[in-house]
Amino acid sequence: MMDKESEWEIVRWLWSLQRKGRWRMSIGGEDGCIGTLALSWSFAGFRKTEKLRMVHRTLAHCLQDPMETVFPKTKIPKCSKEEKKLLQKAAARSRRQERKRSLEDFLHYESINISDYYFENGLRKVFPYHFMFKAYVKRRWIDRPIHEVLLDEFNFPFPDIIVKKHARCDSGDLRVNDECISPDYLLRDSDMISHKVHRHEMPVLDSPIDFIHEDDDLLVINKPASIPVHPCGQYTLNSLTHILARQYDRRPLRFTHRLDRMTSGLMIIAKNYDASLRLATEISAREVKKYYICRVDGHFPDEVEDSPSTLPQGVIACTQPLGPLCSKMGLHAVVSESSGGKPACTHFKRLLYDPDTNTSLVVCRLFTGRTHQIRIHLQYLGYPITDDPLYNSSDWGDKRGKGAQYGVPVDEVIRRISAHRSKDSYLDFVHGTESSISGFDRLRDHLNSTRSALDKEVRDRLLQSFDSTCPECIRFYKDPDMKCLVLQLHAYRYEDRQRIRIRSFQNIISSVNDSRYMGTKSRV
Structure with a gap:
């Protein structure tokens, strides 16, 4: 009853x-x-x-x-209004979960066959292709001209094609709600921006993906450096999501955490909704312990002045809040909580010190998951990661950002970093750049002279992908430096509440680029 x-x-x-x-x-x-x-x-x-x-x-x-x-x-x-709202939210949540549970594919897989890979000089590259960016208007974009939003929020190498010549708007490549607009169009709430571009993806290392463990629920891999996890910015096919789908036939996958593009190491990936929900719940509740290993400049200390006395011997804690410094560049820094910074906590412990190179091998444990957290906290302590092109630079001042003291205004720091990260520094000029020579002929001469080692089929495919309206097609770049692809930071261990441990030591040597650190004798 x-x-x-x-x-x-x-x-x-x-x-x-x-x-x-x-x-x-x-x-x-x-x-x-x-x-x-x-x-x-x-x-x-x-x-x-x-x-x-x-x-x-x-x-x-x-x-x-x-x-x-x-x-x-x-x-x-x-029912009262409050009870009714709670019931409606619970029902909506249940419907969303059921849709996610039954989902067999995701929107970002729609472009999986939009182009193909080719390989050159140890790099995985993508043939240029036409791509349609789509984005709904964010709250901070409302009542702003669309050309202003595109310039402020997105990295366009040639913004003049939007602002000066109106080329994108006149051709219909730039639309709002699938309708042609002018560059002065004021964005409204719920507008959807569509922008068709001829896309040139950035290259990544042609490194194999090691499979550590796989069952019906989880996939554990060792992510190579230089590869972003999700499609973003100038990476779509050269993302981990698409490489696993195309080369290893693993799809659909549900990523509950991520690693930075230049960071290598372990990743735990869910293969179904229930596993992703369980893993995401454990991570958000901080029940999963995450350990990294890195190489830093200088003799990393055993203690600092403001470190809590309750910590184990040799462990140093950094609890500085972090926040965005320049969203357009993905640049973050130590930012007070009153200015929008979020709490962050990282523990560090020195393993070894090499006096010949004046570098230390350091183990890091994350308690929060802020963007670039380990890199920024090490910069704040004055021991940045070796060869870190972003946070170990004189652009942050004479002390390279130690103690969040830059010696110059923050705007000047952003300007310096932006100038050094320009793609123009990788331009590879070739003969025959006179205006009388067509862009197609320039590309053909460049392929025959500088990149003659490529197969003829690859060169023909690159010529077929040429777009006369795309400025990128007539600009030729050198391959990126290794320090811009690989960061000496490796995620090597995860431990959950059931004491299940996953470790990966085989790639630590290559990750820190120095086999002397793995010797049996410690030099402290």
Whole structure:
């Protein structure tokens, strides 16, 4: 026999259906008890589901035993506004979870066959292709001209094609809600921006992906450096998501955490919704311990002045809050919480010190997952990661950002870093750049002279992908330096609440680029 509260829950549910126009219901009886309950169809052809049949059986049972008076006879039971909102949110959450659980593919896989790979000088490259960027207007973009948003929020190597020549707008490559607009169009809430571009992806290392473990729920891999996890910026096919799908036939995968593009190491990937929900819950509850190993400049200390005394010997904690410094470049720094910084905590411990190179091997444990957290905290302590092109640079001042003291205004730091990260520094000029020579002929001469080692099929495919309206097609770049592809930071260990440990030591030597650190004798 059902309890009285459950019986009244059914009555409330039926009443809600009546309010939606699906039922006609009347409740009557003596002394406020359920005496009769008449149900009739409101829509012809409305089929009874198994749930409705169960309700009929339950109501038939309810009529046999009168219930105590819960509501006055003349009052219809209703939920409060707060209860109704909670029920609606719970129902919406349940529907979203069910859709995710049954999802067999994702939107970012739509472009998986948009182009192909080719390989050159140990790098994985992608043939140029036309791509449609789509994005809904963010709150901070509302009532701003679209050309201003494109310049401020996105990295366009040639913004003049949008602002000066109106080429993208006039050709229809730049649209809002699938309609042509002018560069001065003011964005509104719920607008969808579509931008068609001829895309030249950045190259990544042609490194194999090691599979550490795989079962029906989880996939554990060793991610190579230089490869971003998700499609972003100038990476789509050269992302881990698409490489695993195309080369290793692993799709769809659900990533519950990520590593920076230049960071190598272990990644735990869910293969279904239930596994991703369980793993994401553990990570958000900080029940998963994450350990990294890196090489830093200088003799990393055993203690610092403001380090808590409760820490184990040799462990140094950094708890400086972190926040974005320049969202357009993905640049972050130590930012006070009053200025929008978020709490962050990292523990460090020195393993070895090499006096010949004046570098230390350091183990790091993350307690939060802020962007570039380890790199920024090490910079703040004054021991940045060796050869870190972003956070180990004189652009941050004479002390390279130690103690978040730059010696110059923050805007000047951003300007310096932006200038040094320009793609123009990788330009590879070739002969025959006179205006009388067409862009197609320049590309053909460049392929035949500088890149003659490529197969003829690859060169022909590159010529076929030429777009006369794309400025990138007539600009030829050298391959990026290794220090811009590989960061000496490796995720080597995860441990969950069940004490399940996953470790990867075989790639630590290559990750820190110095086999002397793995010797048996410590030099402290």
